[in-house]
Amino acid sequence: MSLATHTIAELRRLLDAKEVEAKxxxxxxxxxxxxxxxxxxxxxxxxxxxxxxxAAQAPEGPLQGIPIAIKDLINxxxxxxxxxxxxxxxxxxxxxxxxxxxxxEAGGIPLGRANMDEFxxxxxxxxxxIKPAHNPWDLERIPGGSSGGxxxxxxxxxxxxxxxxxxxxxxxxxxxxxGCVGLKPSYGRVSRFGLTAYASSLDQIGPLxxxxxxxxxxxxxxxxxxxNDSTCLDESVxxxxxxxxxxxxxxxxxxxxxxxxxxxxxxxxxxxxxxxKQFESLGAEIVDVSMPHTEQAMGVYYIxxxxxxxxxxxxxxxxxxxxxxxxxxxxAEQYAKSRAEGFGHEVKxxxxxxxYVLSSGYYDAYYLRAQKxxxxxxxxxxxxxxxxDALLTPVSPAPPFKIGEKASDPLAMYLADIYTTSANxxxxxxxxxxxxxxxxxxxxxxxPIGMQLLGAPFAESTILQLGHxxxxxxxxxxxxxxxx
Amino acid sequence: xxxxDPDFNIRYVADLARLELTEEEMATFEPxxxxxxxxxxxxxxxxVDAIEPTAHANPVFNVTRPDTPRPSLxxxxxxxxxxxxxxxxxxxxxxxx
Numbered sequence: 001m002s003l004a005t006h007t008i009a010e011l012r013r014l015l016d017a018k019e020v021e022a023k024x025x026x027x028x029x030x031x032x033x034x035x036x037x038x039x040x041x042x043x044x045x046x047x048x049x050x051x052x053x054x055a056a057q058a059p060e061g062p063l064q065g066i067p068i069a070i071k072d073l074i075n076x077x078x079x080x081x082x083x084x085x086x087x088x089x090x091x092x093x094x095x096x097x098x099x100x101x102x103x104x105e106a107g108g109i110p111l112g113r114a115n116m117d118e119f120x121x122x123x124x125x126x127x128x129x130i131k132p133a134h135n136p137w138d139l140e141r142i143p144g145g146s147s148g149g150x151x152x153x154x155x156x157x158x159x160x161x162x163x164x165x166x167x168x169x170x171x172x173x174x175x176x177x178x179g180c181v182g183l184k185p186s187y188g189r190v191s192r193f194g195l196t197a198y199a200s201s202l203d204q205i206g207p208l209x210x211x212x213x214x215x216x217x218x219x220x221x222x223x224x225x226x227x228n229d230s231t232c233l234d235e236s237v238x239x240x241x242x243x244x245x246x247x248x249x250x251x252x253x254x255x256x257x258x259x260x261x262x263x264x265x266x267x268x269x270x271x272x273x274x275x276x277k278q279f280e281s282l283g284a285e286i287v288d289v290s291m292p293h294t295e296q297a298m299g300v301y302y303i304x305x306x307x308x309x310x311x312x313x314x315x316x317x318x319x320x321x322x323x324x325x326x327x328x329x330x331x332a333e334q335y336a337k338s339r340a341e342g343f344g345h346e347v348k349x350x351x352x353x354x355x356y357v358l359s360s361g362y363y364d365a366y367y368l369r370a371q372k373x374x375x376x377x378x379x380x381x382x383x384x385x386x387x388x389d390a391l392l393t394p395v396s397p398a399p400p401f402k403i404g405e406k407a408s409d410p411l412a413m414y415l416a417d418i419y420t421t422s423a424n425x426x427x428x429x430x431x432x433x434x435x436x437x438x439x440x441x442x443x444x445x446x447x448p449i450g451m452q453l454l455g456a457p458f459a460e461s462t463i464l465q466l467g468h469x470x471x472x473x474x475x476x477x478x479x480x481x482x483x484x
Numbered sequence: 485x486x487x488x489d490p491d492f493n494i495r496y497v498a499d500l501a502r503l504e505l506t507e508e509e510m511a512t513f514e515p516x517x518x519x520x521x522x523x524x525x526x527x528x529x530x531x532v533d534a535i536e537p538t539a540h541a542n543p544v545f546n547v548t549r550p551d552t553p554r555p556s557l558x559x560x561x562x563x564x565x566x567x568x569x570x571x572x573x574x575x576x577x578x579x580x581x
Binding site: 090091188227314322323328329330331332333337339343345349352359362366368370376378410411424425428 | 501503504513544
């Protein structure tokens with residue numbers, strides 16, 4: 001069996017026993033990528049020599065010798081950081097993001113730039129300005145997004161683990177579609193310094209891994225306060241991995257009824273309901289709860305996220321970095337033409353929407369109203385977490401669709417984010433992990449089903465522990481896609 | 485299709501956003517944006533008059549650190565990605581006639 005199929009925890013034992021070296025792991029991962037990534041499109045680039053050099057200098061730590069794939073919007077000094085956008089062709093990161101500094105301090109090796117939807121805007125990876133990524137379980141289908149490349153390379157054993165970012169589900173949904181584990185940490189858990197901003201009140205960096213244990217290890221490595229990100233809270237970082245084994249007997253798990261309405265695919269509903277039964281047999285108590293503002297979350301999310309994006313992406317003006325149009329005769333034209341030539345369709349669409357909802361005369365009707373509804377959505381979670389330790393929900397109402405199927409209908413695409421956007425609006429943490437397989441109606445190949453465990457702010461230990469116990473009792477996470 | 489938001493003027497918004505759009509793009513964006521804005525009407529169903537807005541999930545205020553000089557990017561590093569630069573400066577189109 002190739003080293004690339006191993007988990008961080010397994011490789012730690014092999015490295016500590018001196019049975020393998022970091023170079024062997026890097027080679028295993030990149031050999032797999034060289035062999036098959038032209039069919040998957042999970043990576044935009046990688047640099048074997050840089051990885052060797054980083055491995056030689058890596059300090060002792062939980063990740064020493066472990067290569068980690070990095071989503072193409074997190075800055076790694078000297079590596080490209082193009083956000084899968086044509087506007088940032090040839091951009092080279094001048095510094096390390098804090099999450100990368102922390103990763104390096106734990107001994108980790110940043111390796112490869114993972115494909116994504118341009119500027120993290122999308123749920124299918126079809127909006128990548130470079131190339132689409134494919135689902136390793138069925139290459140005709142999307143891997144999800146926006147961290148589609150991160151999920152695909154982990155699922156296809158072209159990476160041991162990956163870092164992604166989650167603004168409205170962008171770690172959890174591709175993890176579910178590709179059959180890996182994805183964690184969106186609480187708002188303020190992981191520094192965003194060096195993360196190219198999409199929506200600053202929602203963005204979080206988090207791990208995509210093969211097991212819950214690996215997610216705990218990687219989260220522990222990247223978390224912690226940062227003087228360069230004032231939104232990153234000064235909360236101590238618990239031993240996430242050490243707390244995995246604690247008993248879950250008596251833990252209360254809420255099933256929000258609004259997450260199981262008629263829009264959900266029956267196979268996904270029954271897989272999540274079966275997972276609830278499994279949790280009961282592990283000693284947890286299942287409680288029905290209500291989250292009355294669930295239906296508003298998607299609309300609120302797309303107003304707030306696009307408003308913030310329209311401001312954040314104003315920095316791409318062709319002055320300090322990025323594409324500059326050769327056609328412009330004055331500064332105003334330079335802005336408008338450079339942005340027109342550099343941004344893709346979905347990015348332009350979201351900038352237009354965000355600009356409109358913030359514009360004079362419409363601010364109150366859209367943006368302010370969305371912020372008020374955000375208060376109600378957050379209260380739903382506060383109320384729920386007074387009754388239960390965590391919530392159990394589906395990740396997506398439908399399985400991954402075929403590439404190109406929804407390309408001209410952005411609203412249909414947005415509606416599929418119904419179960420994931422609330423966590424970002426409320427600032428809580430969420431863990432996506434495999435809970436079954438299904439064969440979509442329009443296909444012959446099985447694809448994974450994911451479930452989501454939602455926890456209160458900074459209750460990552462609780463959802464990781466629940467997820468770990470479920471994973472130990474099931475074997476969904478051990479299944480491998482047949483790539484041939 | 486009927487316009488969900490008849491006030492929506494794509495030329496005006498594109499200008500605010502500093503985006504030059506082709507006629508063809510405008511013809512694609514307009515119905516897509518109208519459909520999205522139509523969906524947003526769902527948010528009008530709830531009375532929010534007495535609700536305080538939330539800007540951040542974990543509100544923290546006035547986070548400060550000592551204002552001490554520390555190493556930053558060198559001019560070479562800062563200009564490394566510039567489309568046009570000379571004499572340690574970014575070159576832009578002429579702004580004053």
